[in-house]
Amino acid sequence: MSRTTSAIEPSALGIEPARPGHVYLLGGGPGDPGLLTMRAAALLQTADLVAYDRLSPAEVLALVPADAERICVGKTVGRPGWDQDDIGQLLVNEARLGKAVVRLKGGDPFVFGRGGEEAIACREAGVPVTVVSGVTSAVAAPAAAGIPVTHRGVATGVAFVTGHEDPSKPESQMDWDALARFPGTLVFLMGVGNVGRIAGMLIANGRGPDTPAALVRWGTTSEQEVLAADLVSIADEVRRTGFASPAAIVVGDVVSLRDVIGDVAPLAGDPAPAEPLLSTLSL
Ligand SMILES: C[S@@+](CC[C@H](N)C(=O)[O-])C[C@H]1O[C@@H](n2cnc3c(N)ncnc32)[C@H](O)[C@@H]1O
Incomplete structure (x- = not known):
């Protein structure tokens, strides 16, 4: 037709x-x-x-x-x-x-x-x-890596947070206690150089050290790279691999959905794996 x-x-x-x-x-x-x-x-x-x-x-x-x-x-x-x-x-x-x-x-x-x-x-x-x-890259970069920033039953909200506070500010304006307790996904932009502090402050304020986290670099482009680890080890992984900006840092259980969805951006690689993985996902 x-x-x-x-x-x-x-x-x-x-x-x-x-x-x-x-x-x-x-x-x-x-x-x-x-x-x-x-x-x-x-x-x-x-x-x-x-x-x-x-x-x-x-x-x-x-x-x-x-x-x-x-x-x-x-x-x-x-x-x-x-x-x-x-x-x-x-x-x-x-x-x-x-x-x-x-x-x-x-x-x-x-x-x-x-x-x-x-x-x-x-x-x-x-x-x-x-x-x-x-x-915005805050949504599209995680999405391209197979990470929906909200997901029914997993994350009912998302917060976009700067990972790079203005160094001229005398005191941090970040409410780490509120961020650690936020009942949903956290997406930090401009935060690669600060990932150790971000992870440390979230854990110190009560976020679980085993919370899934990921960095998505050059999301949606043919240069896209993804690094995933739990919150307590993500900074070491960034250092070990030399992972650089620009990247979005995603913190929350939605990161585990990447294991099922995989890379899904048109420019960012092969389509998601075809195996029926849903039944194996534990969140
Ligand atoms: C000054 S902010 C601008 C954000 C932009 N207005 C937006 O809505 O995406 C720059 C930061 O955005 C993020 N960023 C921009 N493009 C990106 C991409 N393709 N993949 C991952 N993160 C990206 C990085 O965290 C970078 O440090």
């Missing part, structure tokens, strides 16, 4: 070209370019200027027109990134020049992406700003 393609107009889906004098805070997704939203793709294809981060995938940047300006405002090895105030100022100044400005961020712009600060900078300057949500 032959199939016909849909005749839905892009505008009916809310997909439109980038407007002059406007700032778009775009979520670029977790790395797999197939997880970019259609709206984000259309805006990138029509931008005059794109300010992007170090982790922005090359395939996503390839959508930017050849004659558009590209500015990397993220940190690169040996070089600090732009100051946050300067990024806000750049977006405002370029929009005021009448350019269609796209600020491309990894994952979702409002999940540890400082997108809120950039939205406020635009609002305060009276520059129109639109937020285009993206697929």
